Amino acid sequence: MKILSIIGARPQFVKEAIVQSEINKNQDIKEVVIHTGQHYDDNMSGVFFDVLEMKEPEYNLGVQASNHGEMTGKMLIELEKVMIREKPDIVLLYGDTNSTLAGAIAASKLKIKIAHVEAGLRQKEPKYIPEEINRILTDSISNYLFVPSNLAVENLNEEGIYEGIYFTGDVMYDIFLKMKPKFDYSLMDELKLKENQFIMMTMHRDFNVDKKEKLEKILKEIDKVSKEIKVVYPIHPRTKKRIIEFGLEKLIKNITIIEPIDYLQLMGLTEKCYKAITDSGGYQKETYFAGKQAIVIMPDTGWKELVDLGFNTLVDENDIYDKIMEDCKVEYIKNIYGNGKAATKIVNILKDSKSK
Ligand code: UD1
Numbered sequence: 001m002k003i004l005s006i007i008g009a010r011p012q013f014v015k016e017a018i019v020q021s022e023i024n025k026n027q028d029i030k031e032v033v034i035h036t037g038q039h040y041d042d043n044m045s046g047v048f049f050d051v052l053e054m055k056e057p058e059y060n061l062g063v064q065a066s067n068h069g070e071m072t073g074k075m076l077i078e079l080e081k082v083m084i085r086e087k088p089d090i091v092l093l094y095g096d097t098n099s100t101l102a103g104a105i106a107a108s109k110l111k112i113k114i115a116h117v118e119a120g121l122r123q124k125e126p127k128y129i130p131e132e133i134n135r136i137l138t139d140s141i142s143n144y145l146f147v148p149s150n151l152a153v154e155n156l157n158e159e160g161i162y163e164g165i166y167f168t169g170d171v172m173y174d175i176f177l178k179m180k181p182k183f184d185y186s187l188m189d190e191l192k193l194k195e196n197q198f199i200m201m202t203m204h205r206d207f208n209v210d211k212k213e214k215l216e217k218i219l220k221e222i223d224k225v226s227k228e229i230k231v232v233y234p235i236h237p238r239t240k241k242r243i244i245e246f247g248l249e250k251l252i253k254n255i256t257i258i259e260p261i262d263y264l265q266l267m268g269l270t271e272k273c274y275k276a277i278t279d280s281g282g283y284q285k286e287t288y289f290a291g292k293q294a295i296v297i298m299p300d301t302g303w304k305e306l307v308d309l310g311f312n313t314l315v316d317e318n319d320i321y322d323k324i325m326e327d328c329k330v331e332y333i334k335n336i337y338g339n340g341k342a343a344t345k346i347v348n349i350l351k352d353s354k355s356k
Contacts, residue, residue, distance in 0.1 A: 001354045002030045004088035004112075006079065007057070008038030008099030010048065011282045014263055015094045015117055017052035018175040022343040026351065032086050033057040036075045036099040037064055041237065043260040051262045052179070068098060068130055075102035083110050090115050090350060093138060096131040096281070104138040114138075115350060117171060119145035120152025121281075121302030126207045131281070135302075144353070146346050148172075148337055151304055168345040169338015172282055176267065176289040177340045184264040188272055191232060191256060199229055199324065200266075200273040200287075201255075202280050204236030208297055212246040214317055218297065219243075219251035221320035222277070226254040228325070231277070232269060234261045275324060284312055291332050295324050305336055 003023065007016045016033070023031045035057040039045045049056065061078040065071040079102055083091065091107035093100045094117045107114045119139050123132055139145060139156060147153050148170035156165055187193070201222065209215050225231055233255050243249060261269075267286065270276065276287040276294040285303050287294040294312045297320065306312040310330040315323045 001028060001090070001351065002032065002086065002088045003090050003092050003350065004083065004086055005031055005033045005092040006036065006099055006103035007033065007094060008036035008063075008075075009095075009097045010039055010044055010260075011280075012094040012097065012099065013045070013048040013052065013054070014175055014282065015171045017048075017054050018171050018178060018343040019092070019117065019346060020054055021178075022347040026347065029347070029351065032059070032088065034059040034061065034079065034082055034103075036079070036102065037062040038071065038075075038097060038099050040064060041260070043262070044237065047262045051182075051264050052175070072098045072102045075099060076106050079103055079106040080110065083107060083112060088112060089354060090144075092117065092350075093142070094118060096121065096135045096138070098130065098134065100138050101134040104141055108141040113144070113353075114142040115144035115146065115346070116142040117146045117346060118148055120147040120149075120156045120165070122152075122155040123298070123300045123302050125299035129205075129207060144349065146342075146349075148342070149303075149305060152302075166345070166349055168349075169340070169342035170285070171342045171346070172285060173289060173337045174340050174343045175263075176286060179264060179267065182264055183268040183271060184262075185268040185272065187258075187261070187265055187269055191258070193230065193232065193269070193272065195272045196274045197229065198256075198273055199225060199231045199275055199277055200269050200292075201231050201233040201277040202236070202283050203233070203278065203297065204238050205279040205298070206238070208279050208317075209239045209242045212242075212248075215239075215242055215246060216248055216251065217317040218320065219248055221317065223251050223254055224321045225277075225324055229274065230256060232256045232258065232273075234258050234266065236260065277320065277324060285337070288312065288332075293328070293330065295320060309333060309336075 063074045090113045093103045145165045146168045270290045279297040284294045
């Protein structure tokens with residue numbers, strides 16, 4: 001059996017790493033990996049392959065573009081060529097990026113079966129964000145929908161999708177457990193951090209950073225926070241670009257800004273932080289795996305379970321400071337995203353599909 005896995009952005013490297021290690025346990029499956037090139041800086045891409053012990057992708061399409069249409073279109077052209085050459089039985093896709101959608105469109109037109117890891121997530125607000133469009137379209141043409149939560153099943157049912165849904169749990173929980181013994185705490189000393197005395201922050205979503213007024217408000221709130229407790233922020237290239245373009249550099253002078261860090265470093269700091277601030281789909285869940293609460297700068301999230309539990313709090317640009325300073329004790333409930341065996345289940349289901 002041949003699986004063609006398509007990845008392109010940071011969160012997909014993390015998910016692919018654990019599925020790839022499961023695939024490698026099966027001699028009868030050949031996996032070919034395509035990196036679309038969406039994330040290309042070494043600290044956004046190459047370093048992940050090293051620390052997550054992944055093979056070099058067989059193909060790197062080198063697609064970079066600033067507009068969504070151009071990016072998705074170029075990926076579609078190149079992905080189709082590789083699919084025609086490789087003739088896979090299944091195309092394996094992850095999450096909600098432009099690389100996911102391009103892979104789904106290319107495969108469906110060639111009548112190749114599509115498996116979508118992290119299917120069924122929905123975020124109703126803000127409306128029509130690129131990730132939501134990518135999710136809905138990809139799920140609507142996928143044959144295997146590997147869902148991480150009960151809510152994801154409900155979301156698919158609401159859209160009239162009942163077939164091909166497999167509740168597997170979350171592959172990001174699998175990789176967290178697998179890599180935990182290797183988490184890297186070296187930045188604690190380098191940045192002179194003390195356990196439970198700093199906030200870990202990530203922020204990059206277009207709806208938060210692409211408009212000057214909103215980004216300015218968010219940074220003012222973070223600046224207020226950073227006067228009370230140290231804030232560590234590995235900055236995403238999109239946000240860095242916008243801060244410079246909008247001339248907002250003065251608002252980040254109290255924040256400990258560092259370049260993007262690798263998975264093991266990020267998880268190391270997350271285990272030691274007091275709380276987190278984020279707008280990342282994946283990171284708001286990794287903080288939970290590490291037992292830390294997150295203030296999530298989003299009007300809605302695909303991971304509502306954590307909000308319902310009281311573990312994560314959704315905020316807007318006006319109440320970041322108040323919410324992060326609130327002392328709120330919530331019990332940590334284990335296993336809401338499966339038992340750490342999601343990747344094994346996914347590979348077994350794909351293997352079985354071949355014999356049918
Ligand atoms: C993408 C995903 C988002 C995911 C995020 C993880 C889409 C629609 N969005 O958003 O869902 O949460 O990845 O990080 O697919 N850039 C660099 N170096 C890099 C990568 C990007 O400088 O290595 C620049 C790009 O040139 C671009 C900007 O950063 O100007 C944004 O990159 P892009 O891949 O378009 O989207 P992300 O914001 O990373």
